[in-house]
Amino acid sequence: MNKTKRFEIFxxxxxxxPHPKTELEYTTPFELLIAVILSAQATDVSVNKATRKLYPIANTPETIYALGVDGLKSYIKTIGLFNSKADNVIKACKMLIDLHNSTVPDNREALEALPGVGRKTANVVLNTAFGQPTMAVDTHIFRVANRTKIAPGKNVLEVEKQLLKFIPKPFLIDAHHWMILHGRYVCTARKPKCGSCIIEDLCEFKEKTEPSG
Structure with a gap:
């Protein structure tokens, strides 16, 4: 795919x-961090249901840590992998209190040192909470990048590097949100809605469904 097409797509x-946002509900960088940890292999809808009950009770490292693992589980038991997530969140809260003065760090190394935080989670927090030009490649972005040919790659890290290289600079901050939303609602895994897609004529996917025109 050439530069002109990419610019037109974005x-x-x-x-x-114009102002895309994550569908996770949060008001502080800490709330976002916890929501993203909880969202691994779970839907944003299920995470929001849990945090709507949790955050009015506990939404700081100290208050969530005070709940303890079992106390936290009672709020997040409807989310997949809640046992290990509760364990990770409590440990992450302890580290934030002990090492970071209860604030969420704005650098990758410190974020990835927290339990339950991998590269993708760190990228979401850096981009969404701190406005850094990172690409958190989830299944939706991986699919859209490869299917459209915006930035093909064999694995998540390869796609992330290609996206950072090829996405035109003016769009980099918001690109990750647009691509997730596109993958979630238009360029879906089983049957992409090509006929109602606003970039259908620019996309280089060879097996389009419902071709327009």
Whole structure:
């Protein structure tokens, strides 16, 4: 895919949704961090249901740590892998209290040192909470990048590097949100909605469904 096409794709996404946001509900970098840890292999909808009950009771490292693992589990038991997530969140809260003055660090190394935080989670926090130009490649972004040919790659890290290299600079901060939303609602895994896709004429996916025109 050439530079002109990529620029046009992101221009259209921006025109349709000028201020894209994560669908996870949060008000502070800490709430975002916990929501992203909880969202691994779970839907944003299920995480939001849990945090709507949790955050009014506990939404700081100290208050969540005070709940303890079992106390936290009672709030997040409807989310997949809640046992290990509760364990990780409590340990992460302890580290934030002990090492970071109860604030979420704004650098990758410190974030990835927290239990339950991998590269993807760190990228979401750096981008969404701190406005850094990172790409958190989840299944939706991996699929969209490869299917459209915006930035093909064999694995998540390869796609992340390709996206950072090829996405035009003006769009980099919001690109990750546009691509997730596109993958979640339009370029779906089983049957992409090509006929109603605003970038259908620019996309280089060979097996398009419901071709327009």
């Amino acid at each position: 221009s259209r996404w921006q025109a349709e949704n």
